[in-house]
Amino acid sequence: MLEAIKLTKYFGGLAAVNELNLRVNQGEILGLIGPNGAGKTTFFNVVSGFFPPTNGRVLFEGKDISQLKAHDIAYRGISRTFQASTLFMKLSVLDNVFTGYHKSYRTRFLKRVLHTPSARKEEEGFRQKALETLEFMGMASLKEELAANLPHGYQRTLGIAMALATNPKLLLLDEPATGMNLTEKNAVIDLIRRIRDMGITIILVEHDMKVVMDLCDRIIVLNFGQKIAEGLPEEIKSNREVVEAYLGKEESKNAA
Amino acid sequence: MVKHNRYLFNRTSMRIHKFIYAIIVIIILALLPQVVRNPYYIHLLIMVGINAVLAMTFILMLRTGLMCLGIAAFWGIGAYASAMLSMKLGLPVWLSLPAAAVITAIIAAFIGVLLVKQGGFGFIIQTLAFGFIIVLIFGTFQVFGGHVGIVGISHPESIPIPFVGSMEFTSISKMPFYYLMLFLSLLMVLVLTAFYSSTAGRAWRAIGLSAHLAESLGINLFNYRLLAFIIASAIAGLMGSFFAHYYGTLVPGSFGPFKTINVHVYAILGGINFPILGPVIGSLIMTFVPEFLRITEGVEPIFTGILMILLVLCLPDGLLGLTHLWQRRSKPS
């Protein structure tokens, strides 16, 4: 479904992503792991259109999306969450999700400005859908709460809810379980499974190995912007290079 | 006015309350010149109206991340366009008013396509430069009257009012101009409110809160920002054309960065979180307080400059931002 071909992204003299070849199959949950700075978030940023690649291409459903900008990519059916709590802080939870439906409007612009009955009906319909999405996530009771007031765990899931609202075919989840306790993590795991069951393909960047092993059908390991391993969870677990990549960090942490 | 009511009317009672308040305010505003007879104060009120609308357009753009330091230039373009249309082409004023707004919109569209793409930093500097250049152009070329400006711009033709007679626009009474200004301002407020409460307004709000996030949800930043820019400039142009036919004289210097900075102050004094009410408050205070404090023309920019600095340090949300303090206390947590 998504394919990166020799994808390269340089920042100044540093290659954050270096000749990366990667493929995601429809309906799977692909895990993307690697030490900090391995290029995972940069990969997301390039695929979702926030940075153009320096070299190489990204194909989505067979079409080249490398040069598309972020909003166009959203229309193509790729959505993402962000690492930091990127939400509309001053808006309510419901309004946050509601904004996600923005691109789905069908009424003509002029009619929307004039507030014709058909425009208002469509708007009402999307408000309903936003509510349903919140129910799907188990957050319906929080709908009036300001996004800024939410506890961290719910802020992350709100980010996922907004991405879902755009009706994506491919969902890029950037560390959805960070900062969560065990209960929350299990809830997120369950949530991601339900999202996959809806037919959405998922790429998951995550540091928590338990989450990754539980959820992912396949795992790709990055280090220094390059793919160093790829395979099923059990294979990756016992892959020496992968362990070294992570352990290497441990060593230097102990030495310091 | 009856046709417009339906846009404001909504199921929730808060909307009905707001509507009733609006009607009351409009009635008060309409009766104001009957109470305040002094023509100088009526002139001040007219300027308050113009400045308030200009500040509203400034906020419209600012909320989408565009700090347009050339807003006075578009005000000027509308003024000069209308003056030239009515004087050189002999158009009736009632035609040149909307025509000037359209011309301003077209110019804004061309300029906007170039400038909006630049992103925040480049946009700010280039609108600043644009503001300077326009004044330079108006002041240099004789077609626009050079640095002397345009004098003797015709007043609007009289409007026949059924059963009452006709409303004459002469140099004698300021009242008809006041009512014209009131009508135009309210019309602009309606247009702005319509846009703000539509999906465009929601997109603008999203862009203002987090442009990154809005973009990832499919909102085209450039399109919506350009839209805000064109609407804002067109409205500024319309107010400019009214100003031309009201004031009768145009001097290029009055459309420069000083004016833009003043408009900026009206906007932030009220509070940029209140796109309609804020400018009204800001404009009112900045027009009348120097009056009552007897601040002379020479000192006024000093006063304005100090105010800007104080605002930005102490009251970043403007005066109306203070209402959040009292609101937060009364809400059960």
Place this chain on the structure above:
Amino acid sequence: MSILIQLIVDGLAMGLVYVLLASGFNLIIGISRILFIAYGEFYMLGAWIIWGLMIPLKVPFFFALVVATIAPAILGAIVYQVIFRYIQFKEQQFLTNIVAAMGLMMLMAQATLFIVGTESRGIPSVIRGMVNVGGIRISYEKVMLIGLTLGVIIGLHLLLQKTKIGRAMRAVSFNPDVAALQAVNANLVYLGTMAVGCALAGFAGGVMAPVFAISPKMGGVTLLIILVVMLGGVGSMPGAILSGLILGQILSFGQYFFESGVAQIIFFAAIAIILFFKPGGLFGQAQQISLQ
């Protein structure tokens, strides 16, 4: 032929002043990220200090020049401590700083008009006489102007390249957080940057006072400086040098052939065209201090 050289020399003199101003402005925006709209006022301040010291008080020129450099620096430092320091570390820092700078500009511009009135002044010659270079006569004052500005520009580059302070400034402009890790006090650097920037402006105003007229509206030069900086590439020191010199030449030739307003329009047009093809300016938009 001699007119040509004369114009070039005049353009060089003007251009170097703009180079100074553009460099100072670049410092402030490259390091502190403040679009300092009030910058031109400090330039004007330097010039008027020269006038105020030399005419009523009969202070010798070089002493007045020192004051004209130090006083704006102190004022800039005060302004930073009192106003910009509080904005520097908040969100919306960039936009808020612009508003504060605009307020400061209005304040200083009008205060100057108040104090000195609306008329331009001049100061009597500091060094009389002309020097004869290859058939053309250049006033000693212009030579002094060129010499002094060149000296200061070289001094500035040495400061940035070789000294610890200069390194600290460049570090902060690149990444304030990383610089903090190296025990660089960002706030101190911002304070110093503002002082140095305003010193440059004051010096530029002081050094040009004997050669050109002193007007109470000189603060308007800020826009021109912003455009020069954009042309050269924001934050780029070499860019500031090149585009400052270009402006000098355009103004010199433009004023000779057309009236002054037109020369400015030509410059604007030239910038618009160049920026259209190369939006980052001649040396690219580093948005931080770059010495390449």
